[in-house]
Amino acid sequence: xxxxxxxxxxxxxxxxxxxxxxxxxxxxxxxxxxxxxxxxxxxxxxxxxxxxxxxxxxxxxxxxxxxxxxxxxxxxxxxxxxxxxxxxxxxxxxxxxxxxxxxxxxxxxxxxxxxxxxxxxxxxxxxxxxxxxxxxxxxxxxxxxxxxxxxxxxxxxxxxxxxxxxxxxxxxxxxxxxxxxxxxxxxxxxxxxxxxxxxxxxxxxxxxxxxxxxxxxxxxxxxxxxxxxxxxxxxxxxxxxxxxxxxxxxxxxxxxxxxxxx
Amino acid sequence: xxxxxxxxxxxxxxxxxxxxxxxxxxxxxxxxxxxxxxxxxxxxxxxxxxxxxxxxxxxxxxxxxxxxxxxxxxxxxxxxxxxxxxxxxxxxxxxxxxxxxxxxxxxxxxxxxxxxxxxxxxxxxxxxxxxxxxxxxxxxxxxxxxxxxxxxxxxxxxxxxxxxxxxxxxxxxxxxxxxxxxxxxxxxxxxxxxxxxxxxxxxxxxxxxxxxxxxxxxxxxxxxxxxxxxxxxxxxxxxxxxxxxxxxxxxxxxxxxxxxxxxxxxxxxxxxxxxxxxxxxxxxxxxxxxxxxxxxxxxxxxxxxxxxxxxxxxxxxxxxxxxxxxxxxxxxxxxxxxxxxxxxxxxxxxxxxxxxxxxxxxxxxxxxxxxxxxxxxxxxxxxxxxxxxxxxxxxxxxxxxxxxxxxxxxxxxxxxxxxxxxxxxxxxxxxxxxxxxxxxxxxxxxxxxxxxxxxxxxxxxx
Numbered sequence: 001x002x003x004x005x006x007x008x009x010x011x012x013x014x015x016x017x018x019x020x021x022x023x024x025x026x027x028x029x030x031x032x033x034x035x036x037x038x039x040x041x042x043x044x045x046x047x048x049x050x051x052x053x054x055x056x057x058x059x060x061x062x063x064x065x066x067x068x069x070x071x072x073x074x075x076x077x078x079x080x081x082x083x084x085x086x087x088x089x090x091x092x093x094x095x096x097x098x099x100x101x102x103x104x105x106x107x108x109x110x111x112x113x114x115x116x117x118x119x120x121x122x123x124x125x126x127x128x129x130x131x132x133x134x135x136x137x138x139x140x141x142x143x144x145x146x147x148x149x150x151x152x153x154x155x156x157x158x159x160x161x162x163x164x165x166x167x168x169x170x171x172x173x174x175x176x177x178x179x180x181x182x183x184x185x186x187x188x189x190x191x192x193x194x195x196x197x198x199x200x201x202x203x204x205x206x207x208x209x210x211x212x213x214x215x216x217x218x219x220x221x222x223x224x225x226x227x228x229x230x231x232x233x234x235x236x237x238x239x240x241x242x243x244x245x246x247x248x249x250x251x252x253x254x255x256x257x258x259x260x261x262x
Numbered sequence: 263x264x265x266x267x268x269x270x271x272x273x274x275x276x277x278x279x280x281x282x283x284x285x286x287x288x289x290x291x292x293x294x295x296x297x298x299x300x301x302x303x304x305x306x307x308x309x310x311x312x313x314x315x316x317x318x319x320x321x322x323x324x325x326x327x328x329x330x331x332x333x334x335x336x337x338x339x340x341x342x343x344x345x346x347x348x349x350x351x352x353x354x355x356x357x358x359x360x361x362x363x364x365x366x367x368x369x370x371x372x373x374x375x376x377x378x379x380x381x382x383x384x385x386x387x388x389x390x391x392x393x394x395x396x397x398x399x400x401x402x403x404x405x406x407x408x409x410x411x412x413x414x415x416x417x418x419x420x421x422x423x424x425x426x427x428x429x430x431x432x433x434x435x436x437x438x439x440x441x442x443x444x445x446x447x448x449x450x451x452x453x454x455x456x457x458x459x460x461x462x463x464x465x466x467x468x469x470x471x472x473x474x475x476x477x478x479x480x481x482x483x484x485x486x487x488x489x490x491x492x493x494x495x496x497x498x499x500x501x502x503x504x505x506x507x508x509x510x511x512x513x514x515x516x517x518x519x520x521x522x523x524x525x526x527x528x529x530x531x532x533x534x535x536x537x538x539x540x541x542x543x544x545x546x547x548x549x550x551x552x553x554x555x556x557x558x559x560x561x562x563x564x565x566x567x568x569x570x571x572x573x574x575x576x577x578x579x580x581x582x583x584x585x586x587x588x589x590x591x592x593x594x595x596x597x598x599x600x601x602x603x604x605x606x607x608x609x610x611x612x613x614x615x616x617x618x619x620x621x622x623x624x625x626x627x628x629x630x631x632x633x634x635x636x637x638x639x640x641x642x643x644x645x646x647x648x649x650x651x652x653x654x655x656x657x658x659x660x661x662x663x664x665x666x667x668x669x670x671x672x673x674x675x676x677x678x679x680x681x682x683x684x685x686x687x688x689x690x691x692x693x694x695x696x697x698x699x700x701x702x703x704x705x706x707x708x709x710x711x712x713x714x715x716x717x718x719x720x721x722x723x724x
Binding site for chain 2: 045046048049055072081084085086088089106107108109111113114115116117122123124125126127146149150236239
């Protein structure tokens with residue numbers, strides 16, 4: 001059997017028009033990936049961390065004010081600035097387009113955190129701990145990270161692997177929406193999103209729902225932004241990091257006075 | 263022509279070896295005090311390794327703080343050694359002679375101190391072997407040579423090795439003097455270190471050739487070390503105010519600025535502590551002061567250029583960092599006030615103090631100016647590194663500030679005690695002013711008349 005697991009290029013689309021800023025994705029990620037509970041102390045030390053965060057921006061001045069929300073997670077850049085700066089190869093690009101972090105190898109120089117333009121890499125300043133009654137709820141598929149290392153969103157690689165195993169056990173050789181129904185290999189944030197603002201898929205799969213957006217954005221890069229047919233754009237496109245996450249612009253039906261809106 | 267009188271060789275030996283052969287009364291109390299500070303900091307490092315970096319003030323946004331600032335500061339200090347001994351040796355500046363060894367030794371100790379910083383700053387220092395040495399041969403995984411963090415140890419260890427060789431070669435004739443003046447086990451140690459030095463012409467010639475060769479070979483290392491350290495920051499594409507090509511020359515000149523100032527201050531201290539008035543003379547301090555005016559002005563040029571290059575592009579996210587640096591801030595710490603203080607005490611105050619000749623020859627004023635430069639250069643690194651991380655990109659949601667905590671302050675303070683302690687201990691074991699170099703300078707000052715020609719009285723390193 002050809003090594004089918006390499007025939008993937010995972011990507012995500014975040015529709016800002018659908019995002020309500022409910023933070024369900026944040027909690028789902030927290031539970032799925034064994035992220036320590038962000039206590040009051042952690043917030044006061046400014047060390048609270050989430051693998052996906054909802055950035056909230058205010059537009060306009062009170063009382064004509066609107067809240068804007070943007071989920072930001074690891075962009076799994078094809079040209080990731082975090083990768084070349086790690087002295088021990090703790091972070092590298094795997095064959096499925098994922099930017100992976102090897103916890104066991106990381107020594108904690110934190111250069112990758114500095115070199116990530118999206119600020120999605122998080123450092124464990126303390127040893128993580130949970131209340132005793134919660135220790136049995138930890139996800140057995142995900143490593144509990146120790147202190148002193150950097151961690152970040154994995155696109156829930158454990159779910160992808162589980163899906164691949166299931167496909168293999170059913171005699172298939174390719175993980176996609178046909179072999180595993182209902183996107184059961186989606187990351188926790190995608191699965192939890194009540195408005196389906198997040199979409200996950202395989203760019204190597206021609207039927208994937210996210211593919212048209214990527215094709216459109218790739219066909220009109222950089223300055224060709226205005227020729228795009230979809231609302232797609234990449235975060236900090238001018239950095240040329242080629243993220244595997246595409247954002248769809250908000251459709252502002254009732255723009256604030258003085259604002260053009262889209 | 264130099265000032266000061268030519269002293270007999272016996273007196274030079276007696277004066278300069280006094281620090282080794284006699285123990286001043288203040289010596290052990292001072293060393294114990296410095297040692298206590300170092301011990302306290304070592305315990306803090308132990309606590310930090312045991313409980314995690316949580317006890318520092320670093321947070322999810324500002325991940326490089328006091329330790330990296332201090333690392334770059336000490337790398338900067340280390341540039342004094344080569345500047346004073348190699349460059350001035352090749353330029354045949356006679357006034358360098360008493361300063362060379364203090365500068366070289368300061369180089370070695372500050373490099374050693376600097377290398378501690380990034381190691382204790384990592385999250386898991388006990389796994390540092392993975393980084394510093396090739397490992398895991400079986401799976402063919404090597405350190406990632408694309409990262410400046412691997413270039414760093416290579417450059418620094420090269421510099422450390424070559425500086426150590428440089429010091430040892432210069433020390434060999436002095437070891438021989440010590441071998442002849444000590445008894446018991448110290449004599450044995452010095453005999454081994456002197457490597458059979460007899461002072462015959464062949465040995466002198468080889469020693470001088472080795473010194474000149476090493477001077478020339480170290481020069482590229484001198485330029486490369488701090489350039490590479492600056493690339494830790496210059497190569498970081500994501501941090502707008504760091505990603506700058508001017509960093510390498512800016513850092514090198516800044517390093518010479520702080521390093522030479524540190525050497526001047528160390529020389530004034532040693533002159534006072536060991537009574538070396540006849541060797542470290544006002545003319546030497548004066549000459550170093552004049553050199554420093556040039557270096558400081560060069561550094562100031564790069565400082566202004568760095569800011570101009572930053573704001574020239576008018577990029578929103580870069581301007582946000584510059585606004586944090588120069589305008590009244592949103593955070594508790596007003597970086598703009600520190601910025602004014604830093605430029606004042608690093609350039610304007612010391613240069614004004616160095617301009618009049620009488621002030622350059624006043625040791626109190628020189629000490630004040632040199633301390634001011636070093637405080638300012640420490641601040642410079644801090645103000646360069648931290649605001650860039652605080653306002654990293656134009657995603658204002660993640661902007662965050664950094665407030666250092668006591669463990670960082672204590673460890674940073676203790677590095678100064680550590681270097682001072684090492685310098686003092688070194689001065690107890692090895693002569694900190696090169697004996698033979700002083701004598702050589704004295705001989706070179708005496709000239710012979712042969713017929714109509716004026717010749718120098720001895721072999722010159724041409």
